Amino acid sequence: MKHKIVIIGGVAAGPKIMAKLLRTTKYESQIDLYTEEDMISYSACGMPYFIEGLIENSERLIVRKPEQFEEKGAHIHLNKRAIKIIPEEKKVLIQDTITNEIETVNYDKLAITTGARPFIPKIQNINLKNVFTLRRLQDAIDIRNKMLESKHAVIVGGGYIGIEMLEAFAANNLHVTLIERSPYLLPIFDEDFSERIRGEIIELTKEKGNVEIVTSESVIAFHGEEKVEKVITSTGRIIDTDLVILAAGVVPNTELARDAGIELGVNDAIRVNNRMETSIKDIYSAGDCVENYHVVSKQYTWIPLGSSANKEGRCAAINIADQFDAFPGILGSAVTRFMNYTMSLTGLTERDAKKLGFDVISSTMTQKDRAGYMPHAQSITLKLVADRRTEKILGAQAVGQGDADKRINTVASALMADQKVSELFNLDMTYAPPYSTAVDPLLSAAMVIYNELHKC
Amino acid sequence: MKHKIVIIGGVAAGPKIMAKLLRTTKYESQIDLYTEEDMISYSACGMPYFIEGLIENSERLIVRKPEQFEEKGAHIHLNKRAIKIIPEEKKVLIQDTITNEIETVNYDKLAITTGARPFIPKIQNINLKNVFTLRRLQDAIDIRNKMLESKHAVIVGGGYIGIEMLEAFAANNLHVTLIERSPYLLPIFDEDFSERIRGEIIELTKEKGNVEIVTSESVIAFHGEEKVEKVITSTGRIIDTDLVILAAGVVPNTELARDAGIELGVNDAIRVNNRMETSIKDIYSAGDCVENYHVVSKQYTWIPLGSSANKEGRCAAINIADQFDAFPGILGSAVTRFMNYTMSLTGLTERDAKKLGFDVISSTMTQKDRAGYMPHAQSITLKLVADRRTEKILGAQAVGQGDADKRINTVASALMADQKVSELFNLDMTYAPPYSTAVDPLLSAAMVIYNELHKC
Numbered sequence: 001m002k003h004k005i006v007i008i009g010g011v012a013a014g015p016k017i018m019a020k021l022l023r024t025t026k027y028e029s030q031i032d033l034y035t036e037e038d039m040i041s042y043s044a045c046g047m048p049y050f051i052e053g054l055i056e057n058s059e060r061l062i063v064r065k066p067e068q069f070e071e072k073g074a075h076i077h078l079n080k081r082a083i084k085i086i087p088e089e090k091k092v093l094i095q096d097t098i099t100n101e102i103e104t105v106n107y108d109k110l111a112i113t114t115g116a117r118p119f120i121p122k123i124q125n126i127n128l129k130n131v132f133t134l135r136r137l138q139d140a141i142d143i144r145n146k147m148l149e150s151k152h153a154v155i156v157g158g159g160y161i162g163i164e165m166l167e168a169f170a171a172n173n174l175h176v177t178l179i180e181r182s183p184y185l186l187p188i189f190d191e192d193f194s195e196r197i198r199g200e201i202i203e204l205t206k207e208k209g210n211v212e213i214v215t216s217e218s219v220i221a222f223h224g225e226e227k228v229e230k231v232i233t234s235t236g237r238i239i240d241t242d243l244v245i246l247a248a249g250v251v252p253n254t255e256l257a258r259d260a261g262i263e264l265g266v267n268d269a270i271r272v273n274n275r276m277e278t279s280i281k282d283i284y285s286a287g288d289c290v291e292n293y294h295v296v297s298k299q300y301t302w303i304p305l306g307s308s309a310n311k312e313g314r315c316a317a318i319n320i321a322d323q324f325d326a327f328p329g330i331l332g333s334a335v336t337r338f339m340n341y342t343m344s345l346t347g348l349t350e351r352d353a354k355k356l357g358f359d360v361i362s363s364t365m366t367q368k369d370r371a372g373y374m375p376h377a378q379s380i381t382l383k384l385v386a387d388r389r390t391e392k393i394l395g396a397q398a399v400g401q402g403d404a405d406k407r408i409n410t411v412a413s414a415l416m417a418d419q420k421v422s423e424l425f426n427l428d429m430t431y432a433p434p435y436s437t438a439v440d441p442l443l444s445a446a447m448v449i450y451n452e453l454h455k456c
Numbered sequence: 457m458k459h460k461i462v463i464i465g466g467v468a469a470g471p472k473i474m475a476k477l478l479r480t481t482k483y484e485s486q487i488d489l490y491t492e493e494d495m496i497s498y499s500a501c502g503m504p505y506f507i508e509g510l511i512e513n514s515e516r517l518i519v520r521k522p523e524q525f526e527e528k529g530a531h532i533h534l535n536k537r538a539i540k541i542i543p544e545e546k547k548v549l550i551q552d553t554i555t556n557e558i559e560t561v562n563y564d565k566l567a568i569t570t571g572a573r574p575f576i577p578k579i580q581n582i583n584l585k586n587v588f589t590l591r592r593l594q595d596a597i598d599i600r601n602k603m604l605e606s607k608h609a610v611i612v613g614g615g616y617i618g619i620e621m622l623e624a625f626a627a628n629n630l631h632v633t634l635i636e637r638s639p640y641l642l643p644i645f646d647e648d649f650s651e652r653i654r655g656e657i658i659e660l661t662k663e664k665g666n667v668e669i670v671t672s673e674s675v676i677a678f679h680g681e682e683k684v685e686k687v688i689t690s691t692g693r694i695i696d697t698d699l700v701i702l703a704a705g706v707v708p709n710t711e712l713a714r715d716a717g718i719e720l721g722v723n724d725a726i727r728v729n730n731r732m733e734t735s736i737k738d739i740y741s742a743g744d745c746v747e748n749y750h751v752v753s754k755q756y757t758w759i760p761l762g763s764s765a766n767k768e769g770r771c772a773a774i775n776i777a778d779q780f781d782a783f784p785g786i787l788g789s790a791v792t793r794f795m796n797y798t799m800s801l802t803g804l805t806e807r808d809a810k811k812l813g814f815d816v817i818s819s820t821m822t823q824k825d826r827a828g829y830m831p832h833a834q835s836i837t838l839k840l841v842a843d844r845r846t847e848k849i850l851g852a853q854a855v856g857q858g859d860a861d862k863r864i865n866t867v868a869s870a871l872m873a874d875q876k877v878s879e880l881f882n883l884d885m886t887y888a889p890p891y892s893t894a895v896d897p898l899l900s901a902a903m904v905i906y907n908e909l910h911k912c
Contacts, residue, residue, distance in 0.1 A: 012894070024912065026911070043827060043829070043889065043894070045827075045887070045888060045889050045894070046827055046829055046830075046889045049829075049830060049889055049890070054830065054831055055829045055830070060828075060829035061829060160888075295884075305887065306887055306894045307884065307885065307886075307887035307894055307895070307896075308884065309894075310894050310895045311881075311882055311895075311899075314903070318912050321912075323910075323912050325912070327882060328879070328882050330884045331884040332884070333884040333885055333886045333887075334886055334887075334888070335886035335887065335888045335891050336888050337888070337890055337891075342891075344886050346884070346886065371499060371501075371502055372516075373499070373502055373505075373511045373516035373517060374502070374505060374510065374511070375510050403862075405862065405886055405891050406859075406861065406862040406865060407865075408886055409862060409863075409865070409866045409885050409886055410865045410866055410868070410869050411869075412866070412883060412884055412885055412886070413866050413867075413869030413870050413873070413875075413880075413883055414869050414872075414873070416870075416873075416875075416879060416882075416883055416884070417869070417870070417872075417873030417875060417879070419869075419872075419873060423784070423872060423873070424869075425767075426767055426783060426784050426872075427868060427869055427872055428751075428763065428764065428786045428787040428788070428789040428802070428868055428872070429763065429789055429865050429868055430763075430789045430790055430791035430800050430802065430861055430864055430865055430868070431501070431761065431762055431763035431789075431790075431791065432501060432616075432790070432791045432792050432793070433499065433501050433502045433505055434505070434793055435791050435793075435798075435861050438468070438499070438501070438762045438763055438765075438766050439763070439766045439767075440763075443767075447770070454779070455482070456480065456774050456777075456779050456781070
């Protein structure tokens with residue numbers, strides 16, 4: 001008997017579940033994916049680079065087209081919004097977003113992959129024209145078109161998306177003002193790193209002079225007739241602008257799950273066990289809408305990232321197919337850039353580690369990313385965070401025009417293995433002058449901590 | 457009472473021991489370093505790039521000058537060759553390489569850091585002028601000077617140094633022939649990777665047409681009056697040349713240790729325990745002259761690399777200073793490049809794993825190193841090797857114009873932690889379109905192995 005699998009949501013985790021199920025030949029299933037959008041399976045993370053103009057066509061962001069799934073026997077239903085899940089009857093009510101017609105769909109197993117959406121802060125006149133959020137591919141197209149005829153832009157929020165949009169607009173010679181409510185840019189980093197990042201962004205745009213960063217202020221109102229023309233902040237600052245990007249964080253799309261009685265966790269993200277099962281039998285979830293287990297803090301958290309969405313989707317599919325797979329959790333590893341400046345982190349920051357009650361020791365060093373005598377050697381600043389008592393590594397942050405990201409992935413692997421500082425500094429990393437220093441900055445950072453702990 | 461520490465050898469491990477001892481304020485010592493060279497502490501790995509012309513001045517390769525150590529109270533003795541160790545009397549005989557005078561030096565603790573030297577194959581007329589090895593900084597200077605007035609060069613040996621010299625000469629528009637005795641270029645890689653590397657080097661130099669790679673042939677003779685003019689191979693091939701680089705591997709400088717009765721191991725490298733102690737009390741060793749414990753094969757091997765030399769030197773210094781430190785061993789992680797093509801590996805190759813009796817499973821994949829729609833996305837080919845029975849990762853190789861090295865360091869960390877394939881593919885690696893794909897090629901490779909093992 002073919003199982004009827006229904007998937008709600010089509011950006012990353014949903015298509016991944018579908019793709020994996022289609023490859024699992026042992027498990028016979030009929031797969032129906034419903035999405036309220038008019039496309040599926042696209043790289044949301046690539047949208048800022050499309051807006052910037054680095055990708056000539058938005059079509060390039062589409063990972064797989066519906067036809068590619070249809071050919072293999074799955075059914076893709078575009079412009080169909082799930083409006084209610086009835087677990088006791090194993091049914092979902094689906095509404096056509098064009099005709100508004102409602103149909104009832106049965107499932108044997110259901111996967112909720114509804115993702116996240118931009119958080120909309122309380123700002124007066126938020127519905128003025130040219131105030132954008134970046135959620136769907138169409139948003140990216142609209143933003144790019146508006147950008148091309150604009151001179152001034154305001155970005156509300158200094159997280160990853162804020163920084164990426166800052167690059168996109170700055171590269172297109174707009175005058176951009178980024179407004180971050182907290183005192184720090186990219187507040188997910190430690191304060192010293194946030195300050196460093198802010199300084200570097202100002203430095204990199206100094207010549208053009210078209211970037212302004214405002215922190216510790218929030219946007220309270222937009223002014224304009226129909227279209228946004230001015231942005232008013234909490235200190236009374238008035239900024240002229242042609243467009244606004246709201247990038248003040250995201251919230252999980254979990255109203256559908258909550259209304260069905262599914263247990264939610266941190267930030268109202270869907271709670272799942274390590275097989276990606278929700279609290280209701282035969283309902284799975286994966287991607288930006290699920291809560292995450294953090295391997296280092298050993299606490300539940302919510303860090304929605306595309307890389308996790310893919311792994312969770314794979315895990316959900318294997319379990320849906322009556323096999324066994326467990327997802328071990330996340331480290332919050334992330335990377336972004338501003339021009340040629342990389343910002344990357346994994347595990348816990350010093351601030352978070354202290355909050356969690358670790359006896360924190362850290363070392364920060366600025367070194368060349370490759371032999372200093374090589375052309376193209378660039379600085380990176382790396383901070384390693386560890387626990388004094390257990391000597392376990394807790395996290396790392398790295399920024400710089402050099403190869404910062406490489407070191408962070410090495411630490412991620414060490415974190416996953418629950419390694420001590422002493423295990424890290426003896427790591428046999430590759431070395432050649434074009435790639436690193438004989439003692440890699442990461443190993444140096446680990447040695448400094450060990451030396452302090454052991455007075456050697 | 458001050459301990460008298462004598463260090464023999466001054467390139468990498470020796471200066472590292474000295475530097476670390478000088479920072480260990482708790483331990484009072486008098487440190488004397490003897491080297492037969494006229495300088496210490498230079499980056500031997502950087503020499504090919506100096507020859508290429510990427511580093512304007514050979515001085516840039518010097519890490520620390522003797523004065524920097526002298527200021528801190530150590531004594532550097534240049535042009536002094538150790539000719540005999542008398543362990544029972546705790547003495548070393550030292551000969552001045554200029555005056556030939558011999559002096560006797562007492563030690564409380566001795567560190568042998570004599571490194572390795574090029575292996576000299578049996579070739580007729582090997583003493584002709586312009587037949588070079590690359591060992592000391594002066595060699596690099598001589599080779600560069602000769603290169604600048606040359607049109608043709610022959611490189612004997614297709615290992616790391618051979619490939620790096622190939623880049624140097626090709627970039628300087630010489631016609632270069634590289635001759636490798638085995639059927640494979642960089643035979644430390646698996647055969648399929650060696651073939652790939654050869655193909656890529658040919659491809660990258662096709663336009664200029666100035667590189668020829670000859671395998672399965674050995675050089676049997678050089679011809680010429682005074683200076684080398686022709687190279688004769690085992691198949692009777694005759695190659696005109698202005699200079700020759702012998703890069704046919706290295707041998708450890710351990711005659712001094714052997715004559716003192718110190719136990720040698722694999723390839724006659726000095727056997728040390730994990731505190732870097734040799735078989736004779738109070739004699740330590742580190743760097744290219746010591747045997748290595750391979751963490752994955754759990755066997756002794758000899759893989760002399762600058763990165764290990766530094767770690768071993770640190771470990772030796774701590775133990776010399778009556779503290780405790782243990783060096784866990786190596787993975788054989790290495791990287792080199794030919795132009796913009798990176799070749800990197802860690803742990804065991806498929807071939808070595810099979811020889812060692814593992815039940816090998818591997819996956820090889822060619823993927824973009826970052827989101828395919830990003831400018832500068834480049835291919836990498838990655839092979840992951842694992843054991844079917846234990847599902848443990850055994851090693852990885854990565855090559856390509858993309859960011860291959862990053863993935864290898866991540867695997868190195870996983871190998872050090874003795875991780876399984878399932879632990880690797882769920883690793884929370886950083887993701888953003890300019891840095892990787894949503895599912896990193898490394899994670900894909902691990903998944904393919906897991907899927908095959910678990911039929912999922």
